Amino acid sequence: MKDLRTISVTVNGTPYSREVETRRTLADFLRLDLKLTGTHLGCEHGACGACTVRVEGEAVRSCLMLAVQTNGKSVATVEGLAKDGKLTPMQNQFWEKHGLQCGFCTPGILMTMTEFLEENPDPTESEVRDALSGNICRCTGYQAIVDAVLATAAQARGEQ
């Protein structure tokens, strides 16, 4: 009586095929089926942004998508950011600027803001804060995150 489907999804460039219960969220699929536990669940009602991943390039809440809805699609998670042990410029700036404390919201923020800078490579502080407002961080007061994002953008523009 379980409603099951077999889905094929490419995650961080690796193709996976899995049978899932249709009610399984994308977040649970990543965490439980693929053991990609870097995607965190902070609220499961689409408010905190901790579970943000990219589906077909777009930053989305993985608690508000079903795994079956990603059939045939590509998904990117925090595990796919650093390549060969080399942090991305944004990850490095988060490290430099103390843009994380407990680290729980960090993967969702990295996924959101990486996408944001691709769309807006030269943002103002206010634009960064607006873009960040779909992610809740209880530790940092956001300031160091904002600084890290601005520094990443400046670095990409060759200003640092």
Added chain:
Amino acid sequence: MQMRSFGQSIKRKEDPAFLTGKGRYVDDIELPNMAHAAFVRSPLAHAKIKSIDASAARAMDGVIAVITYHELPETLRQRRLPLVVPVESLTNPRLPYTLARDEVCYVGEAIAIVVAENRYIAEDAVAQVMVDLEPLGVVADCRAGLLEGAPRSHLGADSNIAATMPSVTGDIDAAFSNARHVFKESIFQHRGGAFFMECRGAIAHYDQFSENLLVYVSSQGVHRIKRSFHELFDIQDSKLRIVTPDVGGGFGPKGSYYVEYGAVAAASMATGRPVKWIEDRRENFVATHQERDQYWDVEIAVDENAKILGVRGTLTHDNGAYTPWGIVLPWISVATVPGPYVIPAYDMTLISVITNKVPTTPVRGAGRPQAVFVMERLLERVAKELGLDPAEVRRRNFIKPEQMPYDVGVIFRDGRPVVYDSGDYPKCQEVALEAINYEAFAERQKAALSEGRYIGIGIGNAVEATGLGPYEGVTVRIGTNGNITAYTGATPQGQAHKTTLAQIVADHFGVSIDAVTVETGDTSNISFGIGTFASRTAVNAGSSAHLAGQAVATKVREIAAQLLEVEPDDIELTDGVARVKGPSNRFKTLRELAVYSLGKPGFSLAPGMTPGLENTAYFTPTQSSYANGTSVAEVEVDVETGRVHINRLVMSHDCGRVINPMVVDGQVVGGVAHGVGNALFERMVHDDQAQPLSTNFGEYMLPLAADVPRVEIHHQETASPNNPLGVKGAGEGGTIPTIVAIVNAVANALAPLGVHIAEAPLSPQRIIQLIDEAKARSVA
């Protein structure tokens, strides 16, 4: 000793894992054959349990067990949760059973635990457990609970009062009868919850063969959780191990032992499988401890020069349904009111009221923001009534640096007198005022007002007891591979202990922090511990890290000196080797010395020397170290909508010597953001039957990136004489004075409209109401 790391803004050791998704939080742990739990919780704030029918749930596919009170192990049926901090004035303590026996006293109280093959099925089954409840009278408000004829929050209770406790110093009657001015305020304050991003969670693994119980739990201190397990389960000390992996924020409420932990352990014992329970956000809103309401009726007596003669009043505190922490929270409030001011006479009585809401325990600031709010609002009132500058009123009343140590005359919650050890309060305020150009503010305000804009400035000054004892331990050990490891019971939730403690230890060996590993959160690593809360880890664990590191370094020198045939003082430790000072290139590596320290043919340790490069220090401070801070906010209020925009926020802060400025700045800025939430956004709303309504992040509003100001921080560093490092706590100082600084600024902005404010948080709607009330008063 070379100072290489201490005091430096070194990048955190924790970060590469967190940045790449390799953090290991409790929900990331998967044990073989693990089952998953969900709880049946009370939908009513107060009710009698008439019956529970779990037969349908038990019959469901994938359901392994449904456990109610009646199926718990015998000890859990006999014993209620332990009282963490018993005190004499707590005359009516209330503690729950692991699962409710015959009465539920708040919405969210656990009634049964369902164990299933996965969380989806567990939630399906929770809906099938039929609980027949008979509603009882509800105490939904702490003041209502004091009224004659009020319902009782617990069946059979004589009273809803948990505790009444006076804090008195000086001749209060004389102070008030001789005062030129007495001003009275009734102040309401509400603080919400911690709302860490990682909800609580626990995995219990009871091994039926060895009878070992291993519990992974997202906590702020494993040893105290272990103590509570010992109170509730009859289990050998050697067979009980508590581990806390990475923790996604704590802010106080993760320091408690909760009923769910014992229930999960009981479930593992009953099913023979590891059982994981991860709190979801809906549970988090109803079952994780919070702070809540405080009503203060206070008055201040001053002379003609605005010098304080006395402060007195009562604090009525909403404790919630149970008292696991006794009266810690309101007690801290009462002891914090005097702040940085000379108050010759003080008389404050706390009344802690048991209501039918989730229990309260400290949240970042722990009752201090409310206390500071009270004192600073009173001073604003004095300034207004006497026509003085608010900053000047404070200047006239500051404790001067030369008065240190300063005995406030009241007793802190650790049972010790409040004696400020150090700090320069006048300077702290001046630095903040200068940074925000306070002197010129009146001009700015006037100019803005002429354009119809309402800007205001507000000050908050706080003194904060940090580094609460009794101790925290650190073991420093050099393995026979040369690795330096520090083990501690302090359990971080984002505060960078793995970096800052490494900085302290590394300096003793002349190595970088990369050469020092810090292990936290495991009762098998160090015998005793308290945990990370109350801004206590830098003082307690930091000092222990220093003392243990120093002792091991001394031993390293002694053994090296013996081997190299020089005096220990001739040995210096750099880059992982013990080297003879001077031009000769004679040295022993730490690895070699670690092997020698365990005994080697042909080598004997000096008489009296114990084997191994290891030392454990338990630093026990004689009293708290008192940090202080000034928060100054400049706001603009849209008087049409009531929206508050914080234009600037300057924080002048003294937490003694700073181990890692970048980390301290992070703590301060994060703390300020929490204060912004408490000042303007966060409110846990209940209906008149104590039903929590704000149970999602749409209705309970945490500050978002666009809502918080950029914080400008100015550090003072007044070393504490109470610990070898001169440090003080930094985790809460950003929050404590900020709430009132913002509210004072709003009040200042709206002063031209005749608005009087004596509450927090302030919503836009409330601001419009206050403006309307002021208009009505001026018309009348």
Added chain:
Amino acid sequence: MKPSPFTYHAPTTTAELTELLGTLDDVRIIAGGQSLMPMMNFRFVQPGHLIDLNTVGGLAYVDVQRDFIEIGASTRQRFLQRSQDIAKHMPIVGEALSHVGHRQTRARGTIGGSLCHFDPSAELVNMAALHDAVLTLTSVDGDRSISFGEFGLGFLTTSVQPNEFLRSVRLARWPEGHGYGFEEFAMRHGDFAICAVSCLMTLDDRGAIDRLAVAVSGVSETPVRLTEMEGRLRGTMPDAGTATDLAAAAGDIEAMSDAYITSDYRSHLARVITRRAFTKATERADQRVRA
């Protein structure tokens, strides 16, 4: 907070979709899922069948016609935000969209989902009210087009029948150079509006109001067009007095109250926000434009 079990359906054509809708009971359609999924995670909604609109082709588009813009129901909010056509011909929609949730929810959320959810404070519902939307509903029996007034019945309630789905929405175009203003008051960026007001305006040669549309949402259970004032103010100069009259009308809307916001404050905000939206529209109205 996991959804209860359901049977999932992923039709690829509207024919398959209407067939499913015509035969199954206890159905919910999932579009962007940004409102439905939270309700399912909380188990406030426990459908027996979940039909995915995302797999149905041909429902995401922006089609600019002379008198209206037709938008396919599955068009994502973010797509609308990026649409040059929308920016050019209906700039107020872009402004409204910047207040809709957050970038992650706009990436999934659709205009059709927002309309069918019919939250009274939703910005896109306001836009439909403002632009005299005509909505096309489809079932096995074919299409039917209804006005916004016929579509929205009340709080989270529409007239979409169980065997129907919303296929598209037509928003009436205003002439190039029209004035527009969208203002809202929410507690935080991205929150549901406590009050949102949108205003469209054209002026005649004299600079007097030629045509006006004002939609107030968040205040009552459905967005309210200030129809009477829109007519009465025609021919008057858009000055402070006009703004005050309009604001007063907004303040007269019977306002809801809940555990957080009183009806008084909602009415108060309706007045303030209406005046601001009207003022902004006035500033932007190009006086050379005739209706």
